[in-house]
Structures are given as structure tokens and as C-alpha cells.
Amino acid sequence: MTSASARPTRTLLTGAVVLPDRIVADGAVAVSDGTIAYAGERTSLPGAWVDVAEPDGWQAGLTLLPGLxxxxxxxxxxxxxxxxxxxxxxxxxxxxxxxxxxxxxxxxxxxxxxxxxxxxxxxxxxxxxxxxxxxxxxxxxxxxxxxxxxxxxxxxxxxxxxxxxxxxxxxxxxxxxxxxxxxxxxxxxxxxxxxxxxxxxxxxxxxxxxxxxxxxxxxxxxxxxxxxxxxxxxxxxxxxxxxxxxxxxxxxxxxxxxxxxxxxxxxxxxxxxxxxxxxxxxxxxxxxxxxxxxxxxxxxxxxxxxxxxxxxxxxxxxxxxxxxxxxxxxxxxxxxxxxxxxxxxxxxxxxxxxxxxxxxxxxxLALTGSGSLAPGQHADLLVVDSQLVLHRVLRRGSWL
Ligand SMILES: [Zn+2]
The missing domain is CATH 3.20.20.140 (Metal-dependent hydrolases)
Structure with missing residues (x-):
């Protein structure tokens, strides 16, 4: 886990992505100002995001879950x-x-x-x-x-x-x-x-x-x-x-x-x-x-x-x-x-x-903004490995 708590305004995260209706093997989540801008197939990323790089040291092969x-x-x-x-x-x-x-x-x-x-x-x-x-x-x-x-x-x-x-x-x-x-x-x-x-x-x-x-x-x-x-x-x-x-x-x-x-x-x-x-x-x-x-x-x-x-x-x-x-x-x-x-x-x-x-x-409890990786939701997500061991947590767009 990182100790950096700064909130980057635009972040692109890639890996397997657990969406409400399916799991995308080669997926991406785009985060803008603490909110999810896109979550889905990497090949369908909106044009504004295709040149954005993942954070330094980003590891391939991990899975992105919604914040619990x-x-x-x-x-x-x-x-x-x-x-x-x-x-x-x-x-x-x-x-x-x-x-x-x-x-x-x-x-x-x-x-x-x-x-x-x-x-x-x-x-x-x-x-x-x-x-x-x-x-x-x-x-x-x-x-x-x-x-x-x-x-x-x-x-x-x-x-x-x-x-x-x-x-x-x-x-x-x-x-x-x-x-x-x-x-x-x-x-x-x-x-x-x-x-x-x-x-x-x-x-x-x-x-x-x-x-x-x-x-x-x-x-x-x-x-x-x-x-x-x-x-x-x-x-x-x-x-x-x-x-x-x-x-x-x-x-x-x-x-x-x-x-x-x-x-x-x-x-x-x-x-x-x-x-x-x-x-x-x-x-x-x-x-x-x-x-x-x-x-x-x-x-x-x-x-x-x-x-x-x-x-x-x-x-x-x-x-x-x-x-x-x-x-x-x-x-x-x-x-x-x-x-x-x-x-x-x-x-x-x-x-x-x-x-x-x-x-x-x-x-x-009708908690709005929480509960899934979907555009418009809070940028709350977990990065886990194949054994579901926690690597990083993003909450409201900031790494904890
Ligand atoms: Zn109790």
C-alpha cells in the first residue's frame, strides 16, 4: 500500500474489473476528480483517456473491485x-x-x-x-x-x-x-x-x-x-x-x-x-x-x-x-x-x-454514490491479487 494521499485529478487504472453485471478481464477504470468517469473494457476507453498512463509502479494482472x-x-x-x-x-x-x-x-x-x-x-x-x-x-x-x-x-x-x-x-x-x-x-x-x-x-x-x-x-x-x-x-x-x-x-x-x-x-x-x-x-x-x-x-x-x-x-x-x-x-x-x-x-x-x-x-439503505464501479459513482475501489489479498485502496479518488 502507498502512503501518498494526494488526489490526482485524472487517474487511469487497468486490470480485471468487477462490474455490477459482469467481470471484464482486460478492463479499465478512469477516475476524474474523485468520481468514476468510465469503467469497462480497455478497448472501449473514451478518446480523452487513451493517452493517459497508469500511476508509476502500476502492476499488471491485478483485479479492481468496487469499494465495499x-x-x-x-x-x-x-x-x-x-x-x-x-x-x-x-x-x-x-x-x-x-x-x-x-x-x-x-x-x-x-x-x-x-x-x-x-x-x-x-x-x-x-x-x-x-x-x-x-x-x-x-x-x-x-x-x-x-x-x-x-x-x-x-x-x-x-x-x-x-x-x-x-x-x-x-x-x-x-x-x-x-x-x-x-x-x-x-x-x-x-x-x-x-x-x-x-x-x-x-x-x-x-x-x-x-x-x-x-x-x-x-x-x-x-x-x-x-x-x-x-x-x-x-x-x-x-x-x-x-x-x-x-x-x-x-x-x-x-x-x-x-x-x-x-x-x-x-x-x-x-x-x-x-x-x-x-x-x-x-x-x-x-x-x-x-x-x-x-x-x-x-x-x-x-x-x-x-x-x-x-x-x-x-x-x-x-x-x-x-x-x-x-x-x-x-x-x-x-x-x-x-x-x-x-x-x-x-x-x-x-x-x-x-x-x-x-x-x-x-x-x-439507498446509499447514493457507493456500491459499484459505474460512471458517476464515488471513486472508491480496491486493488486485489488473485488470492483477494488487498494491495491498494482508493477512496473518494485518494489512495489511502
Ligand atoms: Zn451489531
Whole structure:
């Protein structure tokens, strides 16, 4: 990776190019002033670009991927998305440098005052362009499906808090909120979110199939932001899909397969079996699966003792668990780690894995300018080798 951060006004990059609809073996991406001007076959480059050379030291035979889009991420490199601005900045920078050029910062459940402070801090990062939005995971969640969420912070649904969070975040920065529809007052949450332009995400829920299906349908009917309802880390934080109790997992897979929801997967090799990931890709298709890191502060660091939302976490062998109840406490992967696992170990086609880490999550929250290599998009791209090892990251036209 280069340390140069200057933004050249015109850059031509060549290699295999992963486009939304195909992979071009002999391709080119032309970047002008932080925006993609062209992406496609090298032989079809517009005339103004044919004499432009690649940057010094440009290596042939590499692959250009769109910048990845992580819509559920709590931290990394020792930083955490919360009230502390320096810590949040550190986390965002880590994921950008590791290839997630678009990040939605996630807040774990906490007392209202802490959540509001976190929303204010992250709102500033959205306005500065470091984050693409804010995800509040809770606090209207099921205490029996709380996972690593602090059970003491979980409360019945409160639409006044939804409005206050959106106002603290400012300017439509609140992008998604995870809630359990079976909580008292849960039926009112989709409308409260739609009123502030945020997408409802079903998660950390003990709801039965009917309740969960209805909740996803109501979010879809509101169509807030132009996005789609989400299921927060499918299978994690909800009962298993059983023959006579399909629950939230069954409802979410069915909605995704119909094209009316997008399911998040933490495809880090820890939270889900590889067969589960492949089954969901086959059932819902990459257009309705969003890979998410759900990463906490230890992402990018070694095993040891950390915290998540103030709770103690031990990371061992790249698995993060609460020291209290042993629950998985988020992950430590990045989206590119997940794409690599899907392609190299699970045999999922590169274009499908990349779509689930870029185009689809961007569409879930209608994040404009991100998610694909297409003219007019932000110049966000990754340069990787045949093993999907990261060589360089271009974000908003600058090398990180
Ligand atoms: Zn989370």
C-alpha cells in the first residue's frame, strides 16, 4: 500500500474489473476528480483517456473491485462507534484502509443519554463524509435474544426516542435501527422510523413467523429512504429455524427470496457455518444478501481483552465473546475477509460475493454514490491479487 494521499485529478487504472453485471478481464477504470468517469473494457476507453498512463509502479494482472459497503459495524483498530469522536474516527479509518470504503457506524444498546450522545458524534462523521450513516442496534430488543447487547439497556419500544435519535444524528444521518417487533410498542416503530427516513431492521428478536413477517411487510410498505427492510445478522440473535417454528429467520429468508427484504450475514467463518451461508445465497440470491462485519474494536488487532459498549470481551483465536455469558460479541473480520472466505472456501462466484458486499448493502439503505464501479459513482475501489489479498485502496479518488 502507498502512503501518498494526494488526489490526482485524472487517474487511469487497468486490470480485471468487477462490474455490477459482469467481470471484464482486460478492463479499465478512469477516475476524474474523485468520481468514476468510465469503467469497462480497455478497448472501449473514451478518446480523452487513451493517452493517459497508469500511476508509476502500476502492476499488471491485478483485479479492481468496487469499494465495499459495511452497513453494520461497531469498531476496529481499538476504536468504537459511540460518543467518543476520536475513537469513532479511528474505527472508520481502519475499515476504510481495509477496503470498506463506505461504513455505517453502529451503536450498541445503551441508556438513552449515551445513545443520543453517540448519535450526535456519529452525525458529525456522516457530515464530514467519514461515515455513510448511523445504525442504532436497539434498544428495543428481546432480552432472551440479546446476545452481546447489555440486557440492562433494553427497553420497550419508545417512538419519542426514535425521533430524538434522528434529531441528534441530524440531516437524515440515522439510516437504520434494529428492533424486536414483539416488544411492547414494537408495532409503532416502522412508522416512527419512516417519519425520519430510516429503515427498520428486524433483529435480536424472539418473534414468531407471523409477527416477524408482518413487521418486514410494514417496513417494506413504508419504503423509507428508498431502501428495503433488513434482517439484522440473520440467524444470530434469533431462534433457530425449526420445522414447526420458523420464527424470524424463516420470515426473513422468505421475504428476501420474494425480493422484499435484505438479510445481513456475518460471514466471518465464526457466526455461521459455510453451508448456512451458501444456503442463504441460493435461497435469496446475492441481490438480497448483505455481508456485514458487525466488527468490534479488536478488528485488526491481536487476541486479548477488549470492551463492547462497556461490556468486557475476550478475543481468542479471532473469536470475540463476552466474558460474562460467553455470547459471541460481534466479530473481528472485515468485509474483504468475508469475500475471500466466500470465494476461496465456499466456492461462491466472485461477482456474487462482491455484490453482497457492495451493491446490495448500498441498495438496502439507498446509499447514493457507493456500491459499484459505474460512471458517476464515488471513486472508491480496491486493488486485489488473485488470492483477494488487498494491495491498494482508493477512496473518494485518494489512495489511502
Ligand atoms: Zn451489531
Amino acid at each position: 459497503v459495511d452497513i453494520h459495524c461497531h469498531g476496529g483498530n481499538g476504536g468504537e462507534f459511540g460518543p467518543d469522536a476520536a475513537s469513532a474516527h479511528r474505527a472508520a479509518r481502519h475499515h476504510h484502509q481495509q477496503g470498506s470504503t463506505t461504513v455505517v457506524g453502529s451503536l450498541v444498546s445503551a441508556p438513552a443519554a449515551t445513545l443520543l450522545e453517540g448519535a450526535r458524534t456519529l452525525g458529525d462523521l456522516v457530515r464530514s463524509g467519514e461515515l455513510a450513516g448511523i445504525h442504532v442496534e436497539g434498544p428495543f430488543l428481546s432480552t432472551v435474544r440479546c446476545g452481546a447487547q447489555d440486557p440492562a439497556a433494553l427497553v420497550d419500544a419508545d417512538v419519542a426516542l426514535v425521533a430524538a435519535l434522528a434529531e441528534a444524528a441530524g440531516d437524515g444521518a440515522l439510516a437504520q435501527l434494529t428492533w424486536a417487533p414483539e416488544r411492547t410498542g414494537g408495532d409503532a416503530v416502522p412508522a416512527a422510523l419512516a417519519a425520519v427516513g430510516a429503515v427498520g431492521a428486524l433483529g435480536h428478536s424472539d418473534a414468531d413467523f407471523e409477527t416477524a413477517s408482518r413487521a418486514l411487510d410494514v417496513v417494506a410498505a413504508f419504503g423509507a429512504r428508498g431502501g428495503l427492510p433488513l434482517a439484522t445478522h440473520l440467524f444470530n440473535g434469533m431462534p433457530p429455524l425449526l420445522s414447526r417454528a420458523p420464527g424470524a429467520a424463516g420470515a426473513a429468508i422468505a421475504a428476501a427470496a420474494r425480493g422484499s427484504a435484505i438479510v445481513e450475514l456475518i460471514a466471518d467463518g465464526v457466526h455461521l457455518d459455510g453451508g448456512t451461508v451458501r444456503m442463504v445465497f441460493d435461497a435469496a440470491g446475492p441481490e438480497h444478501v448483505a455481508l456485514v462485519s458487525d466488527s468490534m474494536s479488536a478488528s485488526g488487532l491481536s487476541d486479548g481483552a477488549y470492551t463492547l459498549g462497556g461490556l468486557d470481551v475476550a478475543v481468542s483465536g479471532r473469536v470475540a465473546r463476552l466474558t460474562g455469558n460467553g455470547s459471541l460479541a460481534g466479530g473481528v473480520s472485515t468485509l474483504l475477509d468475508q469475500v475471500r472466505w466466500l470465494v476461496r472456501d465456499l466456492g461462491i462466484p466472485l461477482s456474487d460475493a462482491v455484490a453482497a458486499a457492495s451493491t446490495t448493502p448500498a441498495r438496502a
